[in-house]
Amino acid sequence: MLISAFCPTLDLFATTMPMFQGSPLPNKTPAMELTDLVPWRSSSSNFDDIERQTPDTISFTKSPKVSSIKCNAFDRDLPSRYALGDYFLSEIDTSWSDLPLICCGYVSGLIDALSYNAWGNFSNMHTGNTIFIALGVSGKPDSQPMLWLKALVAVAVFLVGNVFFVYGSRYLGTLRRFTLIVSFAIQTALLLGAALLVEKRVVSPTLDRQIPIDWLQVLTISLIAFQAAGQIVTSRFLAFSEIPTVVLTVMVCDLFVDTELYRRPWSSNPKRNRRLGALLSHFLGAMTAGGMTKETGLASGLWLATALKACITLGWFVWRRKGQDGSHVLSST
Numbered sequence: 001m002l003i004s005a006f007c008p009t010l011d012l013f014a015t016t017m018p019m020f021q022g023s024p025l026p027n028k029t030p031a032m033e034l035t036d037l038v039p040w041r042s043s044s045s046n047f048d049d050i051e052r053q054t055p056d057t058i059s060f061t062k063s064p065k066v067s068s069i070k071c072n073a074f075d076r077d078l079p080s081r082y083a084l085g086d087y088f089l090s091e092i093d094t095s096w097s098d099l100p101l102i103c104c105g106y107v108s109g110l111i112d113a114l115s116y117n118a119w120g121n122f123s124n125m126h127t128g129n130t131i132f133i134a135l136g137v138s139g140k141p142d143s144q145p146m147l148w149l150k151a152l153v154a155v156a157v158f159l160v161g162n163v164f165f166v167y168g169s170r171y172l173g174t175l176r177r178f179t180l181i182v183s184f185a186i187q188t189a190l191l192l193g194a195a196l197l198v199e200k201r202v203v204s205p206t207l208d209r210q211i212p213i214d215w216l217q218v219l220t221i222s223l224i225a226f227q228a229a230g231q232i233v234t235s236r237f238l239a240f241s242e243i244p245t246v247v248l249t250v251m252v253c254d255l256f257v258d259t260e261l262y263r264r265p266w267s268s269n270p271k272r273n274r275r276l277g278a279l280l281s282h283f284l285g286a287m288t289a290g291g292m293t294k295e296t297g298l299a300s301g302l303w304l305a306t307a308l309k310a311c312i313t314l315g316w317f318v319w320r321r322k323g324q325d326g327s328h329v330l331s332s333t
Contacts, residue, residue: 091175091322097238098274100312104231104245105278107305109285111224114301117293119217120144120207123224124246126155146213150221157222161229174237177316183234184313187227191309194223195302205298227309242271243278251275 108124115123122128129151135141136148165183172179197203203216231245244251255261255275263269292301 087321088178088181089173089176091173092177092180092316093320093322093324094175094238095320097319098240098243098277100315101231101235101238101240101243101245102274102277102281103308103312104235105243106281106285106288107308108228108231108246109282109287110289110301110305111228111285113286113289114293114298115221115224117289118205118207118298119150119221120147121151121154121221123154123221124228126158126225127247127249129155143209144207149213150218153218154221154225158225158229161226162233164226165230165233169233169237175322177319177321180234180316180319181313183230184309184316187230188306188309188313190223190227191302191306194220195299195306198302199299240274242274245278248279248282251278255279 112122112124121132132151133148169179197220198205203220228246235243235245258272260269261272289301
């Protein structure tokens with residue numbers, strides 16, 4: 001009697017031991033039953049909780065195939081998402097990134113010449129604006145007694161723009177592709193706003209000396225001054241201090257202080273080459289502004305500046321990433 005009482009227990013122990021010893025499950029047909037996988041589940045269950053009882057037969061015939069297809073599709077999509085995110089969050093290769101900054105110098109020369117010719121003060125070069133503020137203390141110049149106020153607003157907005165772009169770039173990552181795209185997209189949008197204001201005649205393209213100060217002109221100057229901060233901040237983060245993009249005085253001094261100014265070949269002194277390129281581009285931008293103001297007007301010059309900044313913005317999308325020898329391919333990231 002004692003042995004027969006323990007027979008069910010021995011059968012259960014003998015049945016479950018292979019599962020704990022790592023032995024494979026008994027060979028069954030593809031349509032395996034839950035009762036085969038769970039040996040302690042008898043057909044005459046004594047469980048009172050009906051919700052915990054499962055059907056006697058659950059087919060697993062097609063489940064593995066469906067789940068594997070879904071997993072494989074998910075695995076294919078997931079790396080592409082991560083690759084795209086990694087691409088935009090990666091740092092760019094700073095080689096040749098001085099070329100966009102030289103182009104920014106051209107934009108600065110273009111905008112400052114347009115601004116001074118139309119409204120009597122500068123939007124990018126704030127050395128001149130500082131002089132206008134100082135002259136305003138004595139009520140000069142007589143032809144524009146409120147010129148100092150426009151200059152003061154331009155300088156103040158430029159300083160605010162510096163704070164915005166410096167801390168914004170540091171927060172996002174100074175050399176990340178995404179940071180540069182956002183920075184130059186903001187600059188482009190601000191120039192676009194200024195161009196639209198002039199194009200729609202909301203802002204007068206000429207200086208009305210009968211009005212002490214035209215606040216709509218001040219608004220346009222502020223938009224341009226704010227975006228100018230973005231390009232000079234970028235020149236610092238890209239470590240091209242020899243291309244300030246908005247001033248020429250220090251750059252000309254540094255050019256002639258260089259003890260290797262006349263060194264040959266040209267490729268042996270890249271800093272000299274950058275200073276010369278930035279100086280010439282700034283000068284050519286101012287020349288272009290003079291011709292466009294004479295022939296086509298202020299709005300066309302602002303549209304040109306907007307287009308150039310937009311091209312630089314698009315260029316950051318495809319710029320070579322740091323540590324990459326060839327061109328970018330998303331699948332290789």
